[in-house]
Amino acid sequence: MNTFFILVGRDLRLSVRHRADTVMVAGFFAITVILFPFGIGPEPGILERVGAGIIWVTALLASLLSLDHLFSDDEQDGALDLLLTSPAAPTLVVAAKIVAHWLTTGLPLTLLAPILGVTLQMPVGSAAPMMTALLIGTPTLSLIGAVGAALTLGARRRGILMPLVVLPLYIPILIFGVGAIDTASMGFDAGGLFAVLGGFLLIAAALCPWAAAAALKIASE
């Protein structure tokens, strides 16, 4: 377990040094969400209806932005070779990177979302379900994204290839994430939808680190 925290600590320290990266992801999220009221118009009924969808789609895209560096920085300066030949298991290295990615991407987005919900005229009551849905859903985005980032490592045109690999896999999270927020903010019981999101998270946590480690091994050849 100690090894895991050492690896997470390193990535967190690096993202503090490169804090512009985290700020840019959060900034992209905020600005893109704020564009929608301008594009759609200020009519309350419409924005309120599509708000949850806008938040989720934008969160997916923002999460993709930072996936680009997940492994490529370490690959370029040779640190990835050293990590893969170190006593730490590759799966553990990948898992640590995923956790660090979520802490610097998913978590800030989750905290930012209720504030942006206000600009979309979403009801105050939707803030709690929105944060819960993002809290359960965004780690799954990091997990699935890591597989895509590992698969496309070293590929030319990675910036385009990775969204093509990853975005289709995000669709179930999008559907249930938006559904949970809408259902809960309409006053219905959304427990089942949150449970499905939790189920996705558990499945992804059980499979993705191993899949990403295997993909990394292929990509490093």
Added chain:
Amino acid sequence: MTGFAMVPAMSNQTQSSVTLNVSNLSARRGGRTIFEGLSFELQNGQSMAVVGPNGSGKSTLLRVLAGLLRSETGTVQINSYNTQDICFSGHRDGLKGALTVHENLTFWANLYSAAENAVETAISLMALEAVLDMPADMLSAGWRRRAGLARLALGTASIWMLDEPYTALDTENVTRIDNLLSAHVESGGIALLATHQAPGFTPTQRIDMANYRAKAPEEPEMDW
């Protein structure tokens, strides 16, 4: 978790049964067989220079041995009782540019479960005191190499695999690396180095990659 029990470093005693056994190894890259039919065995306290002209597969061999590349045929067997079998050093140093030299070394020391004062020892062995608080990005090529190779002194790995360790180093620092290598081999470790020069340190064995070239060279696949 990953069976990460701390095994005490045995740097000053003879390590029991460390062997590296390679038999009939061949590797392909980009549709071309780089080398084939390569076999050797190294034991405690032995070292090997991997020599050969450019493109003869020195780096490929080290990467295959380190487990970073798959071999086409043959086996690599590593017997070592340490938690950390190998310490690999490639063309790139793996230093994080945004972290200081000290932070970089501390990270690897923690990951290798190195002894408490290992970082200080490594710093003095490579004489890195002057650049400790500098971000690795600011270092010159020679300093980077020194900081990167200081990693060797941190771990308890039994087998060192170094790819061109002397690149960008002046004679004084070449001697430092030689001393590190001699101490490692004397304490029962194994060292492999791909290099054209090994002034102060004479490996016990030598393998010339030119002898293991694929017998019938194939047409390289064109990448259109």
